[in-house]
Amino acid sequence: MADEARSGAPGKFTAEEVCQIIAVACELPEESNRPVTNWTGRELANEVIKREIVASISARQVGRYLEESDLKPHRSQYWLNNERDENPEQFDAEVKKVCDLYEKAPDLHKQGVHVVSTDEKTGIQTLEPAAETKPMKPGQIELREFEYKRHGTLDLMANFEVATGEVVASSLGPTRTEADFAAHVEQTVATDPDAPWIFLVDQLNTHKSETLVRLVARLCEVEAELGVKGKEGMLKSMPTRADFLQNEEHRIRFVYLPKHTSWLNQIEIWFGILVRRVLKRGHFKTLEELSHRILAFIEYFNKTMVKPFKWTYKGRPLAI
DSSP states (O other), X not given: OOOOOOOOOOOSSOHHHHHHHHHHHXXXXXXXXXXXXXXXXXXXXXXXXXXXXXXXXXXXXXXXXHHHTTOOTTOOOOOOOOGGGTOHHHHHHHHXXXXXXXXXXXXXXXXXXXXXXXXXXXXXXXXXXSSOOBOOBTTBOOBOOSOEEEEEEEEEEEEEETTTOOEEEEEEESOOOHHHHHHHHHHHHTTSTTSOEEEEEOSOGGGGOHHHHHHHHHHTTOOSOOOBXXXXXXXXXXXXXXXXXXXXXXXXXXXXXXXXXXXXXXHHHHHHHHIIIIISSOOOSSHHHHHHHHHHHHHHHHHHTOOOOOOOOOSOOOOO
């Protein structure tokens, strides 16, 4: 059957008017002195009438034009500025350096070198359900009370031994200051005080602090003057401190991941395991109970689940 021409009213708005309506929809509402973040059909209709683009139009008709143009002002999503775009060669080199270290970790471990992926999991909540959990039974899954009481938070600092898959020398406490992180590193090194250590960390400022530089200088018996923070020497600025901490001549050194590459840090994979197995469905009445459960799980993990992650990414640029 052919669809033949039919009688009917012609379109009320010209192509030029429709284009102007769409153009307004693509503007920010604040440019029209409207204190909102996104347009609604009603507000767009009101604005195009106010600008005398059309004499009158319904919000529903505006909605039709937006749908035809595949525009959705009511929706948005987050995106992340790609650090690689600024300096792709440097970014790729830093990623490859981390991946190469993962690949060499087993051989380095045989030589007595510890390669550990280190990070903090902050704000772990101590949550107690307002009512008891109902266990599963045939035909019914476990039921957990929706409402809960908060009893504070803990910060976890953990190391994942890349070659063995063990979680070693974890620290739990209320804060994650530069002093806390330096104390965590010292505690970690103390488990094998004479061995070389390589810490894989992100770009957090506490990972490039004066306290950490002084600790590494003391443990590595560096006799050179460190300078003065903010003025001169190795302590002058964050970049100079990072250069010192990355020095491959030191027995204890740090390798920094590029910004926004948490996916490159193996400890983040283990944090996901911790969340799924302990935190997501756990309930705790005190900070002490939460701390005990986390430490107990780490011991359990090291006894029954430990194995190195199979890292297959080699540091090549990812296809888009």
